[in-house]
Amino acid sequence: MKTNLIILLIAVLLASCSSSNRISNSWKNPEATQESAKFQTVAVFAMVKNPDMRMDVEESIASQMPNTIAVPSYKMITNEELADINAVKQKLNERGMEGALVLSVRKVDEKTSYYSSGMYPSAYYSFGGYYNYAWNYMYDPYMYSTTNVYVDLEILIYSIKNDQLIWYGESTSVNPEGIQQTISELAVSVKNQLVEDGLLDPAR
Numbered sequence: 001m002k003t004n005l006i007i008l009l010i011a012v013l014l015a016s017c018s019s020s021n022r023i024s025n026s027w028k029n030p031e032a033t034q035e036s037a038k039f040q041t042v043a044v045f046a047m048v049k050n051p052d053m054r055m056d057v058e059e060s061i062a063s064q065m066p067n068t069i070a071v072p073s074y075k076m077i078t079n080e081e082l083a084d085i086n087a088v089k090q091k092l093n094e095r096g097m098e099g100a101l102v103l104s105v106r107k108v109d110e111k112t113s114y115y116s117s118g119m120y121p122s123a124y125y126s127f128g129g130y131y132n133y134a135w136n137y138m139y140d141p142y143m144y145s146t147t148n149v150y151v152d153l154e155i156l157i158y159s160i161k162n163d164q165l166i167w168y169g170e171s172t173s174v175n176p177e178g179i180q181q182t183i184s185e186l187a188v189s190v191k192n193q194l195v196e197d198g199l200l201d202p203a204r
Helices: 049-063 085-094 128-133 179-196
Strands: 023-028 041-047 068-071 099-109 152-157 162-176
Touching: 023 179, 041 049, 049 068, 049 099, 049 179, 085 128, 099 128, 128 152, 128 162, 152 179, 162 179
Parallel strands: 041 068, 041 099
Antiparallel strands: 023 162, 099 152, 152 162
């Protein structure tokens, strides 16, 4: 039985999440439904330059998906292959991935920036288009060394079969201290937003 989209980002039980890592803006594909947003297998991508950080982030995200087959992309795709979208798609198809979750750093600044227009570059609406876009504009995670740093994140969920964006969310992490805490807080925020956006049954 396929699992609901909630399984993509379900976190360990938390009473609440801090003001950091809340979803500030989201978009849902108007054609997406709770049924179409069910994936049995999901590839997890962290669009960061440092291989060790990529591994840590992808493992942290995958660990929040206990009831689905969540595969960190580094286990399927080498660092050298990341720049080749055709190689990436081939590996995903070979492994039978139905969905992809992409976490990317959109901006690093000392001032919070929000992107609430709801309009995104045309590249965002297909997995291949966004992948190439994000790959060419990755931030180095080790740049985040000063205090009061605001890291604007974007979370995207794609259907690999249809090559379509299912859901998009934006969040700002303030002075992130640890991967696990950041991912756990973000998972709760995404879960709540998916309910609000109608892609997740609140009774589940």
